[in-house]
Amino acid sequence: MLYVDEFVYTNKLRNSHPLERFIFAFVTLIIGILTNNPLINLIIVTIMLSFLIYWAKIPSFVVVRLMLIPMGFLVLGVVTIAISISFSPNDMLAYIPVGTYYLGITFKSLNLAISTMLRALSSISCLYFLALTTPMIELIYVLEILKMPNIVTELMILVYRFIFIFIETAFNIYTAQSSRWGYCNFKRSIYSLGILFANLWGKAFLKSKALFISLLSRGYENKLQVLNPKYRFSKVYIITFGIIDLLLIIMAFI
Numbered sequence: 001m002l003y004v005d006e007f008v009y010t011n012k013l014r015n016s017h018p019l020e021r022f023i024f025a026f027v028t029l030i031i032g033i034l035t036n037n038p039l040i041n042l043i044i045v046t047i048m049l050s051f052l053i054y055w056a057k058i059p060s061f062v063v064v065r066l067m068l069i070p071m072g073f074l075v076l077g078v079v080t081i082a083i084s085i086s087f088s089p090n091d092m093l094a095y096i097p098v099g100t101y102y103l104g105i106t107f108k109s110l111n112l113a114i115s116t117m118l119r120a121l122s123s124i125s126c127l128y129f130l131a132l133t134t135p136m137i138e139l140i141y142v143l144e145i146l147k148m149p150n151i152v153t154e155l156m157i158l159v160y161r162f163i164f165i166f167i168e169t170a171f172n173i174y175t176a177q178s179s180r181w182g183y184c185n186f187k188r189s190i191y192s193l194g195i196l197f198a199n200l201w202g203k204a205f206l207k208s209k210a211l212f213i214s215l216l217s218r219g220y221e222n223k224l225q226v227l228n229p230k231y232r233f234s235k236v237y238i239i240t241f242g243i244i245d246l247l248l249i250i251m252a253f254i
Contacts, residue, residue: 004062008135011056017231018138019145024241025130028248032122035252041118043251047244048125056133066128067121074120082113136160141228150223157224162208169203170196 013021032044049067052058086102089095095104130139140153173196177183182192215224 004066004132007056007058007062008132011058011133013051013056013133015234016237017233018134018142019231020233020237020241021130021134022139022142024245025126027245029123029126031245031248031252032119032126035119036115037252038115038118040248040252041115041122044122044248045118045125048122048129052129052132058132063128063132066132067124070120070124074117077120078113078117081116082109084109137226137228140226141231154224157226161211162204165207165211166200166204169207170200173199173203 028044028048032041035041049063052063053060082105083103084092084106086092086095086104086106087100089097089102089104091106092102092104093107093110095102097103134142136157140157143153143156177192177196181188182195183189
């Protein structure tokens with residue numbers, strides 16, 4: 001996560017207004033969810049990944065690895081949709097007899113599985129586009145423009161910070177265990193992991209409590225004050241994003 005966060009702050013789309021990226025990702029996400037055309041979903045995936053690789057200049061292997069993370073869950077979900085049970089194999093493209101039943105794939109179930117898969121991938125690509133090009137501080141800035149309640153933005157900031165505290169604490173414990181041969185064999189590894197998780201929550205809680213005390217000592221009054229730079233809108237990005245979404249809407253709903 002720390003490695004990926006480096007690309008978020010160094011990508012080539014940082015010079016655009018974060019509101020432009022947010023609206024583009026959100027509108028495209030809605031188009032991908034509402035449309036029933038798998039071709040539109042495939043186009044959305046292609047556009048978002050192309051923007052990340054060729055426009056934002058994020059390495060392709062990083063984008064591909066991130067896209068592979070949810071693929072296991074998607075494949076399992078799609079398989080359950082594609083496979084159906086019937087008393088007759090007449091409508092099935094392929095089937096396996098199981099007693100008096102037939103377990104197989106029909107044209108309708110296969111079409112639904114493919115459509116669901118592409119719709120999910122288009123949604124994930126839109127979220128990755130926003131997440132890999134917009135740092136958390138810029139996302140908070142956009143939410144403030146959209147008049148999001150302070151409690152929501154503050155929780156996002158604190159949870160985001162606590163994630164890094166959690167990772168750092170786990171890494172330090174793991175390093176200390178490894179230096180003492182805590183993972184020299186399978187049995188020892190299971191024992192060390194148990195100790196790691198047992199101590200991780202307590203140490204993370206203490207660090208989180210120290211962070212909250214430091215906020216109070218600096219005048220925290222139920223609102224985090226954050227300084228934001230002056231962002232400028234770009235005609236190139238606005239026109240490009242607008243044309244793409246307009247064409248997708250025309251192709252999907254007209």
